[in-house]
Amino acid sequence: MSSTLSIEPISSRQALRMARRAEFNRFVSRFRRNRLGMAGLAILILLVFCAIFAPLLSTHDPYLPDLAKRLSAPGAEFWLGADELGRDIYTRILYGSRLTLMIVLQVVVTAAPVGLVVGAISGTYGGIVDKIFMRITDVFLAVPKLLLALAFVAALGPGIFNAVLAITLTAWPPYARMARAEALVVRNADYVNAARLAGASQAYLIVRHIMPMCLSSVIVRMTLDMAGVILIAAGLGFIGLGAQPPLPEWGAMISTGRKFIFDQWWVATMPGIAIFLVCLGFNLLGDAMRDLLDPHLRQRG
Amino acid sequence: MIRVENLNVTFGAATVVRDVSFSVAAGESFGLVGESGSGKSTVLRTMMGLNRSWNGTIEIEGAPVKSTGRKDLARRAQMVFQDPYASLHPRFVIARTVAEPMRINGIDNSEQRARELLEMVGLPGAFGFRFPHELSGGQRQRVAIARALALSPKVLLLDEPTSALDVSIQAEVLNLLSRLRRDLGLTFVIVSHDLAVIAHMCDRLAVMRDARIVETLDRRQLQEGRLVEDYSRELLAASGDV
Amino acid sequence: MSDKPLVDVENLHIAFPREDGGWHEAVRGVSFSLLAREKLGIVGESGSGKSLSSRALLGVLPEHARMSADRLRFDGIDLLQASPRERRKLRGGRMSMILQDPKFSLNPVLKVGRQIMEAFRIGYPALSGAETRRRAIDMLEAVHIRSPERVMDLYPHQISGGMGQRVMIAMMMAREPELLVADEPTSALDVTVRTQVLSIMDELVTRRGAGLILISHDLKLVSRFCNRVLVMYAGRIVESLRADEMHNARHPYTRGLLACLPSIQSTGDPLPVLQREAGWANPEGQP
Known part of the structure; x- marks a missing residue:
């Protein structure tokens, strides 16, 4: 008996890990059957790949101007053409993917958790806590996202860091709303009641039961939101309040290309295509995630 | 053991339980039978402190529910819910579900004990590492029973424990409950819409309708058909044997 | 009762795609017929295919289901050949379904x-x-x-x-309707209302000459209300018997189901537990 006791905890942990891995494998195999989702994932993997290996993949220096070759058409030297300072657009798009990815990641690690926590607390406690939290959320939701971000950037000063901060401040309220709606359902579920009957505190219920159940909706929403975040970041860049020159931010690149759009269409179009592709990738992935994770869709199926 | 006196429960303007009184002796099994919406489940949930707006007296092992702490109450009485598909955390493996009440109450060795409990309800060994969606309805209800026993309560409140199950599975779960009651000396309060289930499981029962208890009987009175109220007779007629 | 069947189903198969790409056969070769003025009960546990069989008749199977049959007829109309429009028209008028x-x-x-x-x-x-x-x-x-x-x-x-x-x-x-399919119509109802609802359905059958298929897990209810009962297990009909002969059921599954029902006259002894045999799911397993 004593010998089995010393072995048991390890083996049970292994068994648990195996059970989890089996769950994960099932998820992966279901995901792989969704072709559009796989396409979206492929686009995003390409984005990450470009961001990491930008120096190796690039053909020029992203910042060094070469005025003699300004506005060169796409060709053997400049695959996607050159901009108004003679910089290679292909190289700048590669480096720009780093900025895009950074913005996306920062928003993910800030806005979604804030929204999740606010929403879960609000939905679980209800009453006055709920009222206060949700009215604050309403205030943020009442102002158009881009406008609010603009106001923040105007107050904080232009720059990529401030742009990210502004986007985060505008991005969390929808997550709070959604997490609250989920929490309202989950808090009355019998498995939560069972934990309550065992004497669990509200904090325990929120962390262990309610937040994990809101998580899948948050992930789906997050993936679908990423396209919007990228567009807002590009929008801020476009009007000169986001990333500042000479940073190769896609929105700012389109902005400078605007002047040449009729004669040198590639200057604005190439970063535009990059934005389009990445947004498409996030949307396709988001749709696939929703098909797999959304609890409401699941029940129907 | 259990005393409920003049219990009234209101949801907003509606009174869902009106003036309900009954008592259950230690080791006894008491049934509440009635249709959906008659208030019988609400009585159970209120006894466990899941409703707030009620008045009257509820005592479990002499402890008044209103003024007893949640954790103290948890060790006296536990509940098994009706829908085995909704009462287990979908993301937890079942050993964790069973161990959870012990973790919350800081009981040592909860993993080991969870394994023992699962074995006691007929789910030995590797079952513990399955997720609820990998189990059948009957197996899930066994898990819920194991979880309810985790804190070794003396009282088990069962809310339609088998109504979501097929009849052959129902028989297995009812047999398990009877065995546990005998072996562990438990006191049961069972809620069901099925008079035959109550007759099989309970020594005494109360018939509820429209938020009230219309009649309280013992098993013998029921079997001999000595019923006073028309409604109870109708229930009995509908549960006649094949 | 006329002797031309209102409903005639032969060798019905229904399958669903499985996660691994194979097919799960939920209904495996079910044949039955129903006369006008007849009340047919279909009993079985969840997953036995009892609801699917009559859904196929009405043409309301889930989209991803695959169905085949040798014969599927309603009042002489070949439902296998009928266009979706015709079937919709039948559903709206001559066939009806009551859900739980x-x-x-x-x-x-x-x-x-x-x-x-x-x-x-x-x-x-x-x-x-x-x-x-x-x-x-x-x-x-x-x-x-x-x-x-x-x-x-x-x-x-x-x-x-x-x-x-x-x-x-x-x-x-x-x-x-001339055919009424009632899928657990009374499970959600109070006993008092249940009796009324059953009597209304009974009236439709006896006075207006409709055929009724009552799908239920409740053996007691079906045996009391219907003329004939089909017992389904694992996608097959294991036994077909007259409702008043229920207590004389021969198949061990039917007998097992009846035995494990708790009774008012219970002595408190453990209920007999159904011991399933692998053979029941095969056609040869029928006694």
Whole structure:
């Protein structure tokens, strides 16, 4: 008996890990059957790949101007053409993917958790806590996202860091709303009641039961939101309040290309295509995630 | 053991339980039978402190529910819910579900004990590492029973424990409950819409309708058909044997 | 009873795609027939295929299901050859289905009265508005709804589950179907209402000559109400017997199901537990 006791905890942990891995494998195999989702994932993997290996993949220096070759058409030297300072657009798009990815990641690690926590607390406690939290959320939701971000950037000063901060401040309220709606359902579920009957505190219920159940909706929403975040970041860049020159931010690149759009269409179009592709990738992935994770869709199926 | 006196429960303007009184002796099994919406489940949930707006007296092992702490109450009485598909955390493996009440109450060795409990309800060994969606309805209800026993309560409140199950599975779960009651000396309060289930499981029962208890009987009175109220007779007629 | 069957099903198979790409056969070679004025009960546990078999008849299987049959006929019409439009027309008029949960069957944004009147209009397009309303109210009365005039003006969420179920039944009856499929129609109802609902269905069968298929897990109910009972297990019919002969069932599965029901006269002894045998799922396993 004593010998089995010393072995048991390890083996049970292994068994648990195996059970989890089996769950994960099932998820992966279901995901792989969704072709559009796989396409979206492929686009995003390409984005990450470009961001990491930008120096190796690039053909020029992203910042060094070469005025003699300004506005060169796409060709053997400049695959996607050159901009108004003679910089290679292909190289700048590669480096720009780093900025895009950074913005996306920062928003993910800030806005979604804030929204999740606010929403879960609000939905679980209800009453006055709920009222206060949700009215604050309403205030943020009442102002158009881009406008609010603009106001923040105007107050904080232009720059990529401030742009990210502004986007985060505008991005969390929808997550709070959604997490609250989920929490309202989950808090009355019998498995939560069972934990309550065992004497669990509200904090325990929120962390262990309610937040994990809101998580899948948050992930789906997050993936679908990423396209919007990228567009807002590009929008801020476009009007000169986001990333500042000479940073190769896609929105700012389109902005400078605007002047040449009729004669040198590639200057604005190439970063535009990059934005389009990445947004498409996030949307396709988001749709696939929703098909797999959304609890409401699941029940129907 | 259990005393409920003049219990009234209101949801907003509606009174869902009106003036309900009954008592259950230690080791006894008491049934509440009635249709959906008659208030019988609400009585159970209120006894466990899941409703707030009620008045009257509820005592479990002499402890008044209103003024007893949640954790103290948890060790006296536990509940098994009706829908085995909704009462287990979908993301937890079942050993964790069973161990959870012990973790919350800081009981040592909860993993080991969870394994023992699962074995006691007929789910030995590797079952513990399955997720609820990998189990059948009957197996899930066994898990819920194991979880309810985790804190070794003396009282088990069962809310339609088998109504979501097929009849052959129902028989297995009812047999398990009877065995546990005998072996562990438990006191049961069972809620069901099925008079035959109550007759099989309970020594005494109360018939509820429209938020009230219309009649309280013992098993013998029921079997001999000595019923006073028309409604109870109708229930009995509908549960006649094949 | 006439001897030409109202419903004739032979060798029905229904399968669903599995996660691993294979097919799960939920119904495996079911054959049965139903006469007019007959009440046929189908009993079985969840997953036995009892609901699917009659859904195939009405043509309301889930989209991803695969169905095949040697014969699937309703009143001489070959349903396998019928166009989707024809089948829809049959469903709206001559065949009807009552589901367990009225919540999913009533349109939540239309008043109850309007939905019943619409059902009448399908059956009797020539009726005037006032006449349709009068008939709808009569129909609600027939399903024992008190103050039907008031109920006509309510939305589905304003009525109780039991009342919703009776409204559903009123809608189905309004069309005077020749075939009524009732899938656990009374599970959500109080005993008192249950008796009424059953008697309304009985009236449809005996007075108007319809055929009824009652799908239920409740052996007691089916044996008391129906003429004939099919017992399904793992996608097959394991036994078919007259309802009043239920206690003489021969198949061990049927007998096991009957034995494990708790009884009012219980002595408190453990209930016999059904011991499943692998052979029951095979055609050769039938005694």
